[in-house]
Amino acid sequence: MTKRDLLHKLQSVRNTERGIVPDADFVMRTRENLMIQVKNSIPLASGSVHVKSFSLKTFFSHRLFQIVRAPALAMFSVVVTIFGGSVLSVSASDRSLPGDFLYPIKIASEQTRLVLTSDKAEKLKLKAQFVDRRIEEIKAIATTEVPEKPVRLKQAAEVLKRDLNTVKLQLSEVKDEDTMAAAEVVKIVDQKSSEIAEQLKQVKDDAPEEVKESLAEAQIAAVHTGVTAVEVLIKASENPDTQWVVSEADVKDSLAKKVDSINETLTVSADKLRVINDSSMISASQMQATGTGVNPLLGMTSSTADQLNTASSTLQEARVLLSENKLTEISSKLLEAVKAASQAETATNQLVASSTQAVLDIPVDNSDVQGQSTTILNKTESTATSTNITPP
Amino acid sequence: MSQLIDQYQLYRIRAKRDADAFASIYDRYITSIYRFVYLKLPTREAAEDVTSETFLRFWNAILQNTEIRNVRAFLYQVARNLVVDYFRKEELHKYVVTNDEDVTSSYSTGQVSDRGREQKLIEARADLRIVLERIERLKEDYRDVLTLRLIDGLSFDDIAIVLDKKPGHVRVIYHRAVRALDKLS
Numbered sequence: 080m081t082k083r084d085l086l087h088k089l090q091s092v093r094n095t096e097r098g099i100v101p102d103a104d105f106v107m108r109t110r111e112n113l114m115i116q117v118k119n120s121i122p123l124a125s126g127s128v129h130v131k132s133f134s135l136k137t138f139f140s141h142r143l144f145q146i147v148r149a150p151a152l153a154m155f156s157v158v159v160t161i162f163g164g165s166v167l168s169v170s171a172s173d174r175s176l177p178g179d180f181l182y183p184i185k186i187a188s189e190q191t192r193l194v195l196t197s198d199k200a201e202k203l204k205l206k207a208q209f210v211d212r213r214i215e216e217i218k219a220i221a222t223t224e225v226p227e228k229p230v231r232l233k234q235a236a237e238v239l240k241r242d243l244n245t246v247k248l249q250l251s252e253v254k255d256e257d258t259m260a261a262a263e264v265v266k267i268v269d270q271k272s273s274e275i276a277e278q279l280k281q282v283k284d285d286a287p288e289e290v291k292e293s294l295a296e297a298q299i300a301a302v303h304t305g306v307t308a309v310e311v312l313i314k315a316s317e318n319p320d321t322q323w324v325v326s327e328a329d330v331k332d333s334l335a336k337k338v339d340s341i342n343e344t345l346t347v348s349a350d351k352l353r354v355i356n357d358s359s360m361i362s363a364s365q366m367q368a369t370g371t372g373v374n375p376l377l378g379m380t381s382s383t384a385d386q387l388n389t390a391s392s393t394l395q396e397a398r399v400l401l402s403e404n405k406l407t408e409i410s411s412k413l414l415e416a417v418k419a420a421s422q423a424e425t426a427t428n429q430l431v432a433s434s435t436q437a438v439l440d441i442p443v444d445n446s447d448v449q450g451q452s453t454t455i456l457n458k459t460e461s462t463a464t465s466t467n468i469t470p471p
Numbered sequence: 472m473s474q475l476i477d478q479y480q481l482y483r484i485r486a487k488r489d490a491d492a493f494a495s496i497y498d499r500y501i502t503s504i505y506r507f508v509y510l511k512l513p514t515r516e517a518a519e520d521v522t523s524e525t526f527l528r529f530w531n532a533i534l535q536n537t538e539i540r541n542v543r544a545f546l547y548q549v550a551r552n553l554v555v556d557y558f559r560k561e562e563l564h565k566y567v568v569t570n571d572e573d574v575t576s577s578y579s580t581g582q583v584s585d586r587g588r589e590q591k592l593i594e595a596r597a598d599l600r601i602v603l604e605r606i607e608r609l610k611e612d613y614r615d616v617l618t619l620r621l622i623d624g625l626s627f628d629d630i631a632i633v634l635d636k637k638p639g640h641v642r643v644i645y646h647r648a649v650r651a652l653d654k655l656s
Binding site for chain 2: 082085086088089090091092093095096097099100101102105106109110112113114116117118120121319320
């Protein structure tokens with residue numbers, strides 16, 4: 080039996096053990112018997128039992144007391160001084176959104192919880208929960224009618240980006256922990272970052288134009304965090320202490336999902352670009368016919384196509400590394416592909432806006448042109464599901 | 472936080488003579504202690520006896536004013552000693568696999584047991600026997616730390632209390648034990 084088989088058997092025993100539940104009759108019977116004995120012996124015991132004086136040290140060990148005392152008192156004074164110590168205000172702030180009066184209290188109370196957590200893995204888990212709150216805040220602002228929506232969305236995206244960067248730093252701190260608890264938390268972070276990137280993509284599609292860039296940056300930060308998490312998982316999958324929490328198959332599965340997600344972004348951008356290219360050709364010929372000059376969109380589409388090509392070939396290299404099982408080399412390649420894909424996406428979106436404007440500016444029969452721009456937009460939506468990237 | 476609650480319950484028992492505080496500790500740990508001993512003992516009855524004896528000894532320790540820094544680790548320590556005593560008394564040197572069909576502990580859902588679930592318990596017991604036989608050649612310290620960590624999921628701090636060692640020493644033993652597994656294969 081190999082060491083791996085042995086660890087699998089241990090895991091299987093552990094899983095079974097977790098499912099064992101004692102017989103309810105036995106639990107109740109034993110409880111009743113014990114309680115009879117306890118109630119009978121308590122009065123007799125009271126004389127001999129020496130009760131220590133009540134103090135915080137009754138509950139904390141001396142070492143724990145020393146560690147916790149200083150930061151706890153410091154944070155307590157800060158919270159009392161700044162927020163007047165109102166528990167109610169902290170509780171009310173939980174529902175606040177970026178831009179609200181109570182929002183800074185929400186952020187500060189999260190910071191307090193983080194400061195009071197000493198275990199690195201627990202800290203990461205807590206921060207991941209806070210990142211979840213950030214995406215919920217973004218969705219809440221995006222789906223409800225709130226004043227100054229673009230400003231608040233931008234602010235929420237900035238806070239999310241900052242929190243994701245903190246998670247990334249925390250990931251590098253737990254990298255050397257080599258514990259099962261840490262590996263399990265990193266797995267959660269990996270999964271959550273993919274979900275966040277996906278949710279941001281959906282919010283971004285319907286968001287006002289001026290906040291799309293901020294949301295795209297937050298999306299890159301989410302993917303970046305996911306890739307960093309996978310780097311830690313790769314290490315965990317090679318460590319005998321943690322490899323049965325994170326297997327190589329888990330890591331490959333996560334990497335494959337990331338490759339697919341980047342590929343999807345590239346496909347959508349490529350389809351949009353193809354539509355813009357077609358419309359540019361049409362408008363260029365119209366400009367030529369009316370003698371109003373050369374369509375500038377033609378040059379822009381070709382540079383965006385180059386960006387898309389770069390992203391696509393980088394992604395292809397990442398895919399090859401994955402198929403060759405070169406897991407340690409793939410993360411940098413994926414990050415490169417994400418950045419390139421995002422730049423291409425931003426450029427494509429700017430082109431979509433410019434092309435609509437350019438079509439409207441052509442001094443020909445307006446009814447025809449309006450018809451064409453509508454066709455362009457419809458075509459963009461209808462081709463977004465295509466999977467082949469063939470830049471124009 | 473869980474340790475803090477335990478210490479508060481202990482304080483209630485000792486200072487306020489609060490019997491319900493003992494009941495709270497019992498409710499909190501009965502399932503985990505039963506799980507801890509169940510697969511290590513040959514029959515359900517033995518597991519039940521050892522579990523109830525564990526809580527009785529815990530109560531006696533409270534009466535004798537024994538210092539209990541960590542209730543959870545203390546209970547595991549008592550349960551482990553009782554399992555060892557059981558085999559010593561029965562003069563069994565090996566863990567025995569039973570195909571006892573009278574096993575009635577419910578599995579996972581708490582519903583009435585069926586043969587499929589019981590089969591899983593029997594297989595787990597057999598797996599445990601295989602694992603234990605396999606690591607029999609390791610030092611006793613290695614075996615204890617490996618099973619407490621990988622099967623029972625105890626923290627290094629808790630294992631340190633159960634085995635009466637320092638947490639740092641337990642970590643070292645654990646890493647050496649994992650490395651020693653390589654030599655077994």
